[in-house]
Amino acid sequence: MNKQNKAYSIKNDTIVINRELTKLDLFVKDFLDILKRHSDYLVVSGFVSISTGRTRGTEDVDILVGKLNKTKFALLLEDLFKNEFWCYQGDTINEIWKYIENKNNIMFAKEGEIFPNIEFISVDESKPAKYFEFTHPQKIKIQDFEFKIPPIEFEILYKEIILAGKKDIEDAQHLRTFFSDIIKRERFKEYGLIIKRN
Amino acid sequence: MKLKQIPKTDLDYIEFYAKKLRENPEFFKQQKELIESQLSSSSDLTKKRFSKKNFKTEARVHLKEIGVFS
Numbered sequence: 001m002n003k004q005n006k007a008y009s010i011k012n013d014t015i016v017i018n019r020e021l022t023k024l025d026l027f028v029k030d031f032l033d034i035l036k037r038h039s040d041y042l043v044v045s046g047f048v049s050i051s052t053g054r055t056r057g058t059e060d061v062d063i064l065v066g067k068l069n070k071t072k073f074a075l076l077l078e079d080l081f082k083n084e085f086w087c088y089q090g091d092t093i094n095e096i097w098k099y100i101e102n103k104n105n106i107m108f109a110k111e112g113e114i115f116p117n118i119e120f121i122s123v124d125e126s127k128p129a130k131y132f133e134f135t136h137p138q139k140i141k142i143q144d145f146e147f148k149i150p151p152i153e154f155e156i157l158y159k160e161i162i163l164a165g166k167k168d169i170e171d172a173q174h175l176r177t178f179f180s181d182i183i184k185r186e187r188f189k190e191y192g193l194i195i196k197r198n
Numbered sequence: 199m200k201l202k203q204i205p206k207t208d209l210d211y212i213e214f215y216a217k218k219l220r221e222n223p224e225f226f227k228q229q230k231e232l233i234e235s236q237l238s239s240s241s242d243l244t245k246k247r248f249s250k251k252n253f254k255t256e257a258r259v260h261l262k263e264i265g266v267f268s
Binding site: 024053055170177180 | 217241266
């Protein structure tokens, strides 16, 4: 698929979405431009379907982040604060690190705002399904904003099997229909086994 | 695009819309308006609710009250 009047095309294994950037995209882009300097990442959940046209709102953008030690996390935090992000859970490394140590997610927003926020989710091998998607990303691009999401088939199954709320089933339906031309059936079987082991 | 079936459920409408969007990226414009309208409303509410001077303190109290974090 590579037609100018279609909503997306595939170029060099990257899904290219044919639309303008929104303010939500720019918020996520600003955050990822900083995060990428310090860690690998994967954008998951609501923003995946919204970035591909699902018409609903979201207040948070979930991002999986590779596990960082305290020193490296402190550098990331300094970079985020310097670039006008603030953390809901605190202003210092010691306050915030307690949440990471206890495997709780932390949230960031732009200074003076509370929404939208980034929900920062640490991931490692102890969470097999999350770790699988983290290590098998799909690239997606909107204008000059390129970022990583799970394989579409994985995202669909995760929403249908693990999350399974009304909103998640609807997101999955959107993805199934929107990407029906490129979805690979054999991947559903492979990913289904991984997700069910979660 | 001819309708083979009239959408009845929410899922039917989602499927209908996704098919239309796939063939016509002009529909992304509606989505952009919705998202930016939501962000604008949220930002206005935030500015009215919390003072500039004590923003983080007040916001954290509110976020804990609504269970965003503990």
